[in-house]
Amino acid sequence: MNKDGLVVLATVIQQYHAELLDGWLQRMLTGAIRRDKTAENELSQQASQFLPLLVKAIEGGSTDSIDGANWDDVRHLLTEFSAARVRQGFSPIETASFVFSLKEPIFAYLRVAMASEPLRLIEETAATSSLFDRLGLFTIEVYQKTREQIIFRQQQELLELSTPVVQLWKDVLALPLIGTLDSARTQVVMESLLQKIVETGALIAIIDITGVPTVDTLVAQHLLKTIAAARLMGADCIISGIRPQIAQTIVHLGVNLEDVLTKATLADAFVIALKRTGSSIHHPQREG
Amino acid sequence: MERIPILKMGRLLLVTIQVDMHDRLAMTLQDDLMARIVKENAKGVLIDISALDIVDSFIGRMISNTAGMAKILDAQTVLVGMQPAVAMTLVELGLTLPGVSTALDVERGIKLLQASLE
Numbered sequence: 001m002n003k004d005g006l007v008v009l010a011t012v013i014q015q016y017h018a019e020l021l022d023g024w025l026q027r028m029l030t031g032a033i034r035r036d037k038t039a040e041n042e043l044s045q046q047a048s049q050f051l052p053l054l055v056k057a058i059e060g061g062s063t064d065s066i067d068g069a070n071w072d073d074v075r076h077l078l079t080e081f082s083a084a085r086v087r088q089g090f091s092p093i094e095t096a097s098f099v100f101s102l103k104e105p106i107f108a109y110l111r112v113a114m115a116s117e118p119l120r121l122i123e124e125t126a127a128t129s130s131l132f133d134r135l136g137l138f139t140i141e142v143y144q145k146t147r148e149q150i151i152f153r154q155q156q157e158l159l160e161l162s163t164p165v166v167q168l169w170k171d172v173l174a175l176p177l178i179g180t181l182d183s184a185r186t187q188v189v190m191e192s193l194l195q196k197i198v199e200t201g202a203l204i205a206i207i208d209i210t211g212v213p214t215v216d217t218l219v220a221q222h223l224l225k226t227i228a229a230a231r232l233m234g235a236d237c238i239i240s241g242i243r244p245q246i247a248q249t250i251v252h253l254g255v256n257l258e259d260v261l262t263k264a265t266l267a268d269a270f271v272i273a274l275k276r277t278g279s280s281i282h283h284p285q286r287e288g
Numbered sequence: 289m290e291r292i293p294i295l296k297m298g299r300l301l302l303v304t305i306q307v308d309m310h311d312r313l314a315m316t317l318q319d320d321l322m323a324r325i326v327k328e329n330a331k332g333v334l335i336d337i338s339a340l341d342i343v344d345s346f347i348g349r350m351i352s353n354t355a356g357m358a359k360i361l362d363a364q365t366v367l368v369g370m371q372p373a374v375a376m377t378l379v380e381l382g383l384t385l386p387g388v389s390t391a392l393d394v395e396r397g398i399k400l401l402q403a404s405l406e
Contacts, residue, residue: 187376194372201392228384232375234368234391 008114009106009128010058013051016109021047023105028098046081046098053077063127066134075138082142086150095143099136103129163189165196168270171203171277173235176266178211186222190229197235204273205230208266210241220255227260236276238262240269292317294324300401301325301363302394304336309343314350321354325361332401333358336394338369348383355388364404365389368397 013020025044053073057063060070078099085095107125114121163185168174175193179185193205207223209215215223227237240263242250250257263269274280290313295302301324303317321333335351337343343351355365368391370378378384391397 190376190379191372194375197392198372203392203396225379229372229375229379232367232370232378232385232390233372234370234393234396 006058006063006124006127006131008120008124009110010055012106012109012113013055015113017051020102020105020109021051023108024102027101027104043098046077050074050077063131066131066138074135078135078139079142082139083146086143086146092140092143096136096140099132099139103132106132159185159188163192165192165205167196167200167202168206169274169277169279171201172270172273173197173200173202173205174208174266174270175205176208176211176241180213181219181222183222186226190226193226194229194233197230197233202235203277204236204238206238206240206266206269206273208241208269209239209246210243210266212246215246215249215255217253217255220250220253220257224257224260236261238269238272240264240266291320294320296324296328296330297398299328299330299405300332300334300398301328301330302334302336304339304394306339309340309347311346314347318350318354318357322357322361325358325363330363331405333363333365334394334397334401335365335367336369336397337367337374338371338393340374341371343370343374343378345381345383348378348381348385352383352385352388355385359387364401366391366397366400368392368394 021044024047025040028043028047029040057066057071057074060068062068062070066075081098082095106128110121110124110128114124162178164176166174166176173193173196175189177189181189196202197205207226209223212219223239227239230237238261239257242262242264261269261272263272290307292303292305292307292313295304301321303321305317307313324330325333333354335354337351340347351367355367358365366389367385370390389400391400
């Protein structure tokens with residue numbers, strides 16, 4: 001890429017700083033779907049920060065890629081900008097147009113500055129265009145990454161939300177499972193169950209799978225693992241909440257649940273658990 | 289040489305493992321334990337591993353084997369105090385120790401053994 005070409009770009013940005021900023025903001029605001037005063041102020045502030053950083057980066061060294069140290073500040077600004085836009089609920093197009101809408105005004109002033117040299121103007125325009133493409137793609141990439149981080153965090157939160165271990169009675173725990181059991185969730189479920197067994201000294205844990213939509217061989221294996229781990233800690237497990245379809249599936253799949261105590265409802269399991277721990281419930285009014 | 293002490297409580301033998309188990313120590317413990325079961329005519333063995341943070345496949349199998357051997361010598365084995373992390377590791381290793389009784393702590397383990405002796 002021709003080096004002195006982009007030096008022209010740098011001087012053009014410096015020379016027509018105010019005009020560029022004006023044209024740029026104009027373009028961004030006409031394209032914008034939502035308009036309000038604070039957003040406009042913020043945008044013009046970010047735009048006026050961006051131009052000097054861009055000049056510094058171009059003068060600082062290579063413009064073939066934007067991975068170099070001279071582009072650190074520009075990348076930092078774009079990263080912050082993109083991340084903020086994700087949180088504010090902008091679309092990727094709206095985010096990337098921040099960089100892309102600078103193209104047109106810059107091309108206009110390049111034409112003014114290099115009117116006498118059409119050949120160099122073409123080269124310069126192409127180089128500038130590809131530079132802005134890279135910057136635009138960078139904002140999209142950051143946008144994507146930030147989105148993924150948010151999704152990941154939500155997954156984590158969901159994981160913790162969906163695995164409560166509750167104490168039903170002295171020495172009796174219940175683990176109402178909701179949603180599909182995969183390896184990662186089994187790990188969390190197992191950890192919280194075993195931890196709770198240590199904390200409460202429970203003898204029996206009831207695993208209620210009413211909220212588990214399907215039970216395949218893998219889910220069954222995960223359940224058996226959890227039960228085996230609880231047994232190693234000295235606590236017995238009862239599986240409850242098995243719906244008729246699931247009972248059929250388990251048998252059709254040939255899953256062996258014979259070593260595990262299973263009950264149709266949580267109530268049945270609870271009665272067994274009380275009997276094993278030596279507690280019982282009386283109904284005085286019925287007896288009388 | 290380092291040895292793990294074996295305590296006698298009535299007709300029960302109590303072993304609490306307080307140090308990191310290495311393979312030789314485990315084998316010595318197994319030998320000692322079998323000798324003591326015969327000598328004291330013990331009917332129950334309680335192994336407390338609450339101080340162990342790591343149990344590898346060798347130690348896991350050793351515990352399983354010990355329970356099997358004790359059974360032949362007419363003594364029931366109860367394993368107590370396993371840490372949650374250890375339980376998860378053993379399950380991942382496929383060592384679910386099917387022949388071994390378990391309890392949460394020493395108190396419950398002794399209760400379990402006494403109940404089976406009566």
